[in-house]
Structure formats: C-alpha cells, structure tokens
Amino acid sequence: MTAYAIAHLRPTDGPVPEEVFVYMERIQETFAPYGGEFLVHGTTAEVREGEWPGALVMIGFPGMPEARAWYDSPSYQALLPLRTAHIPGDLILVDGVPPNYDAAKTAARYRAAERYRAAERH
Template identity: 85%
Template sequence: MTAYAIAHLRPTDGPVPEEVFVYMERIQETFTPFGGRFLVHGTTVEVREGEWPGALVMIGFPSMPEARSWYDSPSYQALLPFRTNHIPGDLVLVEGVGPDYDAGETARGYREAQTGA
C-alpha cells in the first residue's frame, strides 16, 4: 500500500538561512533510494476551509516500510536539523488507501462500533 510523508511547514520572518537551501538541494537524494518521489513541493496552497499558514510538502513511497526507512535513515537524519532548526512544522507518515476503498463501508463500520450493533 502506498504511503506518504506529509509536512506542513510554517513561514518564518527574515531571510532563508543557507542550511535550508542545503536541505532543499539534498533531500531528494535521501528518499530516492527508498522509492520516494515528490508529489507536492513548492506549489501554492488554495485554502478552502480553515487556515493553512505555510507550505505543504508531500512525498510518496511504495509502502510504509520504505517511508519509515527513509525517515530513519542516517542520510536523512543527518540532513533533518538543517530544516528543523529554522522552519517550524509538522511531518506525518501515513498509509494510503487502495483503489477499492469505500468511505461508506468505513462509516458503516464506525457506526456499528459506536452503536454496538
């Protein structure tokens, strides 16, 4: 099942530190060995509900084990502080759903669990 690394990075005031540019230049080489590829990066976020200060980055992986292996890899862990020391944000790893996923079936399961039926 496909997995995703999703980051919500928030803006900061002032010039972008050199380490952030280095992070951007090197990140792709850290996830390529794990089958990762950018799905969203450097594009405008169109907010339709709520607020979204900052940027969205999405990287797709063949599966959750590859996503975890990338994040935990020595090459990414060495690079990670170049971003986290300068840009606040959140990053999650999440598994996707398959092509036959049905939200209605999920709702029925939740409803049954809630009502005890």
Template identity: 65%
Template sequence: MNAYAVGHLLPSAHLDDEIFVYMERIQSTLDPFGGRFLVHGASVEVREGEWPGALVIIGFPGMDEARGWYESEAYQELVPLRTRHMAGDVLLVEGVAPGYDASVTADRLRREQEQAAVS
C-alpha cells in the same frame, strides 16, 4: 499500500543557506526508498480554516519505505538543517487501498458505535 510523508512547514522570514542545502540533498535520501515529491512549493488554496506556510507531500511505495527513509542516517543528517530555521510538523501516513469506499468505513464505524452503546 502507498504511504506518504506530509510536511506542514511554517513561514520563515529568512531562508538560511542551510535550507537550500537541505533542499539540494533531500532527493538523494528519498531515492533508496522509492520516495518522490508529489507536492512541493505549490500554492495552497485554503477553502476551510487557515493554513499558514507550505505543504510538502512525498509518496512512498509503503509505510516500511516511508519509515526507512525518515529514520535513515542520510535523512537524519539533514533534519537539523531544516529544523534550525523552519518550524513545522512532519507525519507519516498510510494511504487507502485502490477502490476504497468511504461508505463502507462509515457502515463499519456505525455498527461499532451501536455495539458499544449496547454494551
């Protein structure tokens, strides 16, 4: 199953040169793990709630590759270039299988909840 690295980067008043170096070098850290940008620098159209900042989504073939990339020496060398100048959150998340149906998940969760209530 595909996996994703998702970054919510908060606005920064000034983009320090280290941010540009980070951006220039990040792709070379993704390549060995099959990572590719799916969303980067795009406008975010907020429909519910608030979303200050930017959204970054990087796709990977699976969680092993996503973890491997994030934990790699090459990427860890870059992390301080970003974190010294830009606050935000980064998470790794597994995608759903092809043909995923949310109603099947709802049914399973409903049964589990009913069983827990009986116990």
C-alpha cells in the same frame, strides 16, 4: 499500499538561511533509494476551510516500511537539522487507502461499532 510523508512547514520572516537551500538541494537523494517521490512541493495551497499558514510538502512511498526507513535513515537524519533549525513544522507518516477504497463501507463499519458501544453502555 502507498504511504505518505506529509509536512506542514511554517517559514519565519526574514532571509532564508543557506542551510535551508542545502536541505532542499539534498532531500530528494535521501528518499529516492526508498522509492519516494515528491507529490507536492513548492506550490501555493488554495485554502477553502480554516487556516493554513505555511507550505505543504508531500512525498509518496511504496509503503509504510519504506517511509519509515527513509525517515530513520542516517542520510535523512543527518540532513534534517538543516531544516528544523530554521523552519518550524510538523511531519507525519501515514498509510494511504487500498485500491478500490469505499468510504461508505468504512462509515458502515464505524456505525456498527458505535451501535455496539452504545448497547454496551446501556
């Protein structure tokens, strides 16, 4: 099942430090050995609900083991401070959904679980 590294980065005002450019130039080489590829990078988000200050970066991996291995790798950990020292943000690793995923079936499971919890409370 595909996994994703999703970052919400909030650049600060002022000139972009050289370290950020070095990070951008070198990040792809850190995730390529783990089957990672950019899915979203350097585009403008069209905000339809709420607020979204900053930028979105999304990298796809073959699975969660590869995503974790990339994030924990010495090559990425050595590079990471070049960004985190200058650009605040959040990064999560998350599993995608399996092929033929059906949200209605998930809702039915959640509904059944909620009914069970409600019956236990009474």
